[in-house]
Amino acid sequence: MNSARPHPAWVPWVFIAPFVVIFGTFAVWPLLRSLQLAFEQTCGAQTHVFVGLKNFRYLVLDPMFWQAMGNTILFTVGTVAVQVPLALGLALLLNRPDLRGRAVFRLIFFSPSLIGMVFVAMLFSPLLEKRTGLVNIWLHALLPAWNIEFAWLETYSMTALILASVWMGAGFMMVYFLAALQHVPRELTDAASIDGAGPWQRFWHVVLPEIRPVVGLMTLLAAVGSMQLFDLPYLLLGETGGLNGRGLTIVMYLYQTGFTVGDLGYASAIGWVLALLLIGLALVQRRLARRTRED
Amino acid sequence: MSPRPGDRASLTSRLLIYGLLVVFGLMTLLPFIWMLCASIKTKGDFYTSQFLPPGHGFLGVAWDRLTLSQFAQLFRDLPVARAMLNSVFLASVCSVVATLCCAAGGYGLAKFRFRGRETVTSAILGTVVVPTALLLGPSFETLFHLGLVDHYAGFILPTLAPAFGLYLFRQAMVNSVPPDIIEAARIDGCGEIRIFFQIVLPIIRPMLSAFLVISFIGIWNNFITPQIVLQSPERYPLSVAIFSLRGLYGDDNSLIMAGTLVAIAPVMLLFLLLQREFISGLTSGAVKG
Amino acid sequence: MSSARFASSRALSPGIWIILLLAVVSTTGVLLMPAPERGGAVLWTFIDYNGKNYASILAAWNRAHPDTRLQAKVIEYAALQRRMLTGFFSGTPTADLLEVERSIANRAFIGPLDRVGFVDLTDYLRADGLTDEIAPAVYTPWSSRGRIFGIPIGFHPVLLAYRADLVEAAGIDVSQIETWDDFFRLLRPLMFDRNGDGQPDRYLLSGWNNNPNTIDILLLQADAQLFDPAGRPTLDTPRNAEILARLVSWFAGPNRIAADASDFTFAGNRQRLEGYVVATFMPDWLAGSWRKDLTPLAGKVKLMPLPAWERGGRRTSAWGGTMIGIAKSAPRPAEKWELVKMLYFSRELAETNFNEFLIVSPLRRHHHLPMYDRPDPYFCGQPVGRLYLDQENNVPTRPSSPYTQEALRLALDVLGTLKQHAEATGRYDAASLEPLAHQLLAEAQRSLLRQIARNPFLLAAP
16 A cells, blocks of 8 residues: 555454454354364263264265255255245336335335244144145135145145245345345336337347346345255254254254254264355355356 | 437336336246235234235234234343354354454555465365355364364354455455555554554444445344254354244244344334434445456 | 554544443353352253253252252253263263153263263162063163163053044044955045045154154054164164054045144144144153144044054054153262152152143052043043053063164155155056065165164163
C-alpha cells in the first residue's frame, strides 16, 4: 500500500485476532482431533486405541451406513427436486410488475424458514399423525381413495421429511430467486418480446441464463444442508430414525455411533466421508459455474 | 412509460396468478393457523375438531370453550419464562459478538496485506463445507478440558467465529469499502480502531444488521448444541425446554402447541419489525457476488 | 472527518438497536437470576411423577439428615440419556444418583467393566444381605458380566388385559384358555365385520409386527432368547426361527388376529374405547396408566395370565423397567448407597408405587402387604397386585447387552421380511416359513457379530 503513513504490522492482527483465536480453539483444533479420532477405536473420550484404517474398512461394508447414505441422498435429491422448481415458480409469479401485495406474499412464503427444525418437528408430528393428523384428514376429504391410516412417519418417513423441509425451505430460496429476477435487465426481456419470443422462450433463453449463478448457488446450499439433515428426523422419528431405520440419515448415524454408542472414532470416520462428499459437491458446482461463465 | 407486452396480462391469467399465490399462501400458513387454534383449545377439544371447536357461538364456534390456561401453565408452572430469558440472552449476546468478530476479521483479511494472510483466509474458508456434526464430539471434548461444560460460555464461545460469517463480511469489505476512504482517514490522523468503527462499519451497515438477525435466529433455533453443552434445566434455552415438554406432557398436545407458539413468536415478531433490511441484506451478497 | 461523523450518526439501524437492547437487558436479567441451589446429592430422573413421589420421602430424609441432603431433578427422557452417556463417556460428572430406563441403562455397559459409569453395587448388596430380596432374574437387565449396577423399581410382569364386557357378553369362558391357540380359537367369534366394508372391525390382540415391545414380550415369553447368559448374541436358534415363523400369521393372512392400536396416543386410545382390540399386553405400570387415563374402561377390563406358547409354558413376560444407580463420579459412594436404600427399599415407595401406579415392588419383604390383595374396581374387582406378584418366579431373564435393541431390531426386520414373503406367496403357515426364518436369522446373527466384534472393550463378546 502506498500510504503516507503505513500502518504498523500488528494492526491487521488486532482485527483478526479474536476471530482467529476462537476459530482455532473451537473449529481447527476439534477438526484436527476428529482426524486423529477417525483412526482410533474409542469407547467414550477416555478409552481409545489406534486401529489404523479399520474404521474405514468397516464403514465400506456397514449396511447401516449405506442405508443412511441412501436415505440422505434420497432426501437431498427429493428436496432439491421439489424445492428449486417450486421456489422458482413462486418467484416468477411474484415477479410480475403489476402484482399487488407482493410484499405480503413474500412475507408469508418466507415465514416458515424462520422457525427452527426443532419447532417444525413439534408442529408436524401431530399434523402427520395416522388417523387424527390434519394432512391425512384433508387428503382423505379431497381424494376419498386416500387411506386415512397413511403412515407418514412410520413407513413413508422420507416423504414426510421432504414435505416438512420443503414447507420450511421453499420461501427462503424464493426470496433469493426473486431478488435475482429483479436484477434481470428489462431491456433483455423486452428485446426478446419484440423478437417475438413467447413467455416460455423468454424464461428459458433470456431469464434463466441470467439468474443461473443464483440458482446454482442456492441448489448447492440446499444440497449441502440436506446432506447434513439431522434435527428434523431426530426429533420427528426418534434417535434410530424410526421404523427399520427408514428415516436414518448420515448425521443421525454419526450422532448415534458417537454419542449413544460412545464410538467417537467411528463417528469421526463417518464424518470425514461426509465432509469429502460435501467438498466434492462444492467443487462440482464451482466447475459448472465456471463453465457457464466461460460460455 | 409506455405499456409493454407482458405487463398487462389478460384477466384470466391474472386471476390464475392470484389464485395460485393464494393457494400456496394458505398452504404455507395453514400449519401456523392450526397451531394457533390448537394452543387455545382444551386438551379434550384437541382431537374432536380440526381448528376451533364447533358450538353455538358466532360463526358456529364454541368461543366459550377456548382457553388460555395452557399459556398460564407454561409461564406459571413450567420454567418457560426462564428459558425465554436464556434464549434471548444467548441469541442476542452471541449474535452481537459474532457479528463484531466476523466484521473485524473480514476487515482485517480484506483490507490489509500481511504475511500469512492467504494461509489464514484459505484455512478459514476451507472449513465452510465441513459438516458441523463432525465437530460435535471433539468440540465437546475441548469444552470439557476447558471446564466449560454446562456454562453459558461453553455455548457462547464456539458460536462467535462462524466461517460463513467471515466469508460474508470479507466479501462485503471487498465489494463496498473503497480503500481511498481508509487512506484518507489515515492521512487525517485517524486511529486504526476508530477507522473501523466510525468509517468502515457504517458503510457495511446493511450487512451488519442482516447478519445480526440471521445469527440471532440461528442461535435461537439451535437445538443440538445446547442439548449437549447446557445441562442444567435453569440454563435451557426455549428450543430445549419446549422439546422437553414432549417427554413429560406427551399426551397434552395443546400445551405443546402453546409452547411451540411461545417459542417461535419472538423470532416472528423480530422479523416482522426488521424484514425490509433483513431480506435486502440477506440477498445482497448472493445476488451481486 | 466530517463525512465519517455524518455516517456514524446513522450507523445503527433499528435491527441493531433492538438486538443490542435485548443483549443488555437479558444479560442483566441472567446476572440477576439467583444461582441454582447447590449442596447435597442430586438425583436425575425422567419420570415426573417420581419427582413428585419422592417429594415427601425426600423431605423427611432431608429434615433428618441435613448433612446428606438429596434433591431430585426431572429431566426429559432423551435429554437424560444424552446427558448420562456424554457424562460417562467423557468422564464429566453427572448427577450423583441416576434413575434411568432399561434401554438407556444398558448403553452404559458397552465399555470395559471398570469403565462402566455406574458404581458396582454387587458387594454393597451382599454386605447388607439384600441379594435375596429380589429374584435373580429381576436383576439381569441391570447387570453386566455378572456385576449388578442398579436396583430396579419393579419387575414388570406382563399379564393380558381383555375386554371382559365383550368376552362375557359372547359367553366365552377365559378359564379354558391355556395357550395362544386356545385364545384365538375361543375368541375368534368376536372378530367380525360389523359395517360391512370387508374388514373386521375388531381384532383379538393389540400389537404389531414392527412394534419392538410386542415382539420383545412374545419372544421373551417363548424363551426365544436373543442373547445367552454370557451376553453373546444367539439370534439364529431353532426356537427363534420357530417363533418368528409362527408369529407371521398373527399379523397377516386369513388368520390375522392382531391390530395396531398404538400405546399412549390419542388415536390408539380411542380405538381401545371403541373396542377395536379385545386384549392388550399389560405390565403392571401400564395397568396403572390405564386406570388413570382410560377411565371409560373402568369395570370393563379384566386381567389374566398370558396364554402360553405350549401347554405348561410360561404365562407371563416382562416389559419395561427403571433402575436407580450411583454415578462413579459421585463423591462418597457409600453415603449414596444409603440414599438408594432409603428410596428404593422403603416401604413408603412400595406403597406409593402400587397405590398410584399399580407397580408391584420387586422386594420380597413387601410382598405380604395387604394392599396387593385389595380388589380393584377398575379391573372388575380382581386383586391386581396379587395377580402380578404370582408371576414373580416366572418372569423371564432379560439380556443387558448394549446390543439388545440392535438384536431386537434385526429380529423385527426378519419378521417383516417373513411377512412380506408370506404375503407374496400366500403361504402363512409356520412350517413353510421356518427355513427362510433360519436363513434370515443366520444373516442377522452374522451382521450383529460383525458389529460386536468391532468393540474390543466388551469382554464378554467372543
